[in-house]
Amino acid sequence: MKRIGVIGIQGDVEEHIRALKATIAESGERGEVVKIKHRGVMSSCDAILIPGGESTTIGRLMEQEGMMEEIREAAEEGKPLLGTCAGMILLAKEGDEEVKRTGQRLLGLMDVRVKRNAFGRQRESFEAMVKMSIFDKPFPGVFIRAPCITHAAPGVDVLAKFDDHRIVAARQGNIMALAFHPELTPDRRIHHYFLESIRDT
Numbered sequence: 001m002k003r004i005g006v007i008g009i010q011g012d013v014e015e016h017i018r019a020l021k022a023t024i025a026e027s028g029e030r031g032e033v034v035k036i037k038h039r040g041v042m043s044s045c046d047a048i049l050i051p052g053g054e055s056t057t058i059g060r061l062m063e064q065e066g067m068m069e070e071i072r073e074a075a076e077e078g079k080p081l082l083g084t085c086a087g088m089i090l091l092a093k094e095g096d097e098e099v100k101r102t103g104q105r106l107l108g109l110m111d112v113r114v115k116r117n118a119f120g121r122q123r124e125s126f127e128a129m130v131k132m133s134i135f136d137k138p139f140p141g142v143f144i145r146a147p148c149i150t151h152a153a154p155g156v157d158v159l160a161k162f163d164d165h166r167i168v169a170a171r172q173g174n175i176m177a178l179a180f181h182p183e184l185t186p187d188r189r190i191h192h193y194f195l196e197s198i199r200d201t
């Protein structure tokens, strides 16, 4: 039985838990979803999801709880990791000027540079169909004060671009990052893809 941990500090936690439970039920597999608020739980999970929310808050509290190290260990063990929106920011090795200026802590697990709030104030939130290399049909992307990846090192698979300058989905080995919120649409292809990646490992 697979055990998926959702970092439950702040943000779209319940939405991801609901989506994952529905995905497990649809797949006919046995599995459980646990909310991770404290250290000591991560090692019993087969995969970890970092939801969207406020990356500064999530990062700070994860660090206080000693969960940054635990996630790095999980990544090293090859467990699948999925970060959405704020989760994408936290997974990155490098942030933009704002991230650097504020001294925001990042996990540094993906060889990418991220930009916070990459779609400007006028477009705080919007929906767009995203063409992803892993699916035949475009995915409905819900973008909320979304970040993007502005630079990806070789070895990072770019799964989707919004335009030439903005990467909105990428994967590096067992780690995947999305700029948008798949838990806020009824389309569960991404959660299925994540579940599949647990089976692969």
Ligand code: GLN
Pocket: 051, 052, 053, 054, 055, 056, 084, 085, 086, 087, 089, 116, 117, 144, 145, 146, 147
């Ligand atoms: N802009 C937010 C941040 O920097 C991320 C937004 C989101 O996760 N919806 O943390």
